[in-house]
Amino acid sequence: MDQNEIIERRACITGVGQSEIGRRLYRDPLELTLDGCLAAIADAGLTPADIDGLSTYPGPMGTPAGFSGAGAYEVMDALRLNCGWYGSGLETSGQLGSVINACLAVASGLANHVLCFRSVWEGSAQGEKGRSAVMPGGGGGGGGGFKAQGFMSWNLVFSAPSAAIWIAMFAQRHFHNYGTTKEQMAWIALNARKNAELNPNAIYRDPMSMDDYMNARIISTPFGLFDCDAPCDGATAVIVSRRERAKDLRHAPLRVEAVGSRIAGRPSWDQYEDLSAMPNRDAGAQLWTRTDLKPSDVKMAQLYDGFSWLTMSWLEALGLCGLGESGPFIDGGTRIARDGQLPLNTHGGQLSAGRLHGYGFLHEGATQMWGAAGDRQIPTPPEVGVIAAGGGNTCGCLLLVRE
């Protein structure tokens, strides 16, 4: 393979940062965003004057409330950044699509150091009323003559407003096709909680047993409460630097060895060809066409768990286990533990560490690869790690190598 053609390798992760994170902070979302951004810039050993690019997901969005804490322009203006390139948007390869875009920007020479961020305040936005407070049609849902249009009309009318239900149907089909069980799926949640016990910034840190998991109230079968991530407030930022500019910064550069961004089938939740898989299958396969490394080289995986089954889906999509084999692969939790063959979601994932929406996995992956994860550090800081985020028609993944 001509490695010069894999231009994401000209990009490195050089710093990560987070704001205060909490279930409900009731703080100014822009302030949280800026706290996270400044932390990442300092972590890289840079100053705001060094930042000449900016990328975020999804950009400014008023609904659903709390889904976006700040847009690109707000942060550029607040920090008085001078950007050679910038962008935001929802329609990209998932939350990490914004990081992939940044890689392409530094590889093309439009910027040297791109500040990437994802900021949420869904915990505060939902308040004490929970998810129903931010459902379409206004607080509490419905009424007022609200009519569903476009994409949402095909599920809202059928009282299926939540991705919990949409993804539950994929999980159910996976159970049907492959004999996957809820007791197997439990290990995504149990492993996450075990790791969160050692993460001071996690939302939920109390020990969880199999009984706790199995007895939790049902949300939408096969998902119970602990299969669903925890809405929270917080901002995560990462710095993507041109490789030539990454060498003398604070951390060993994490080279972006390969990215996965493909959707080969219909970019849809319910019309994608294989209902036991998702378009992440395409992104995962693409990633391995762009590197000589193999899934067996991966020493750590940080895989999106907006719902527990999504992590299983990513394990298969990335070839970290066989198609349909994620249930047996995670069963018992030994393989995916911090001292197992493939440490997984070592901060607690979104299930226990909070729904920081994709970027939390990249933050944790980099932290582990730099050996800076404290009590939850993987015994040997991994040299090769894979990060993936998203579900349904939003999915992207990164393979990182410590230089």
Add this chain to the structure above:
Amino acid sequence: MSSDPPFRILPKLVDNTRDFWTGGAVGELRFWRCQDCGYYIHPPQPICPVDYSKNLAVEAVSGKATLASYSINHQNWMPGPELPYVVAIIEIVEQPSVRLTTNLVNCPLDEIQIGMPVRVTFEHHADPDGDVYIPLFEPDRSA
């Protein structure tokens, strides 16, 4: 169906979806179909995705389908059917690549089986913007 349907957020009727949401008035489940290659198109779009023909027309299908997956929802997200209710994905027999997210009704929860034959049944909602007939699915015991 019951004459007193549950609260639902209704669809806004626009030109290319009106037939889908109102066909139930005459018991018809309707989709756009390419008149050149025969491909059923869902959701509606102004061009056939197979041969890019714009020679499209609305046609009724049999209303028979297969249950591709489902989830029994227990969470009170918003006003709606009595809990728990079943959200389903069905594939129409004429062209299984056409899927609908819908509700499975008139089916005991312990009898739900992926792959089971189902058929359409319509739930009528009177509305000042135009009556709507929501296509739900029930077990097809004749199949």
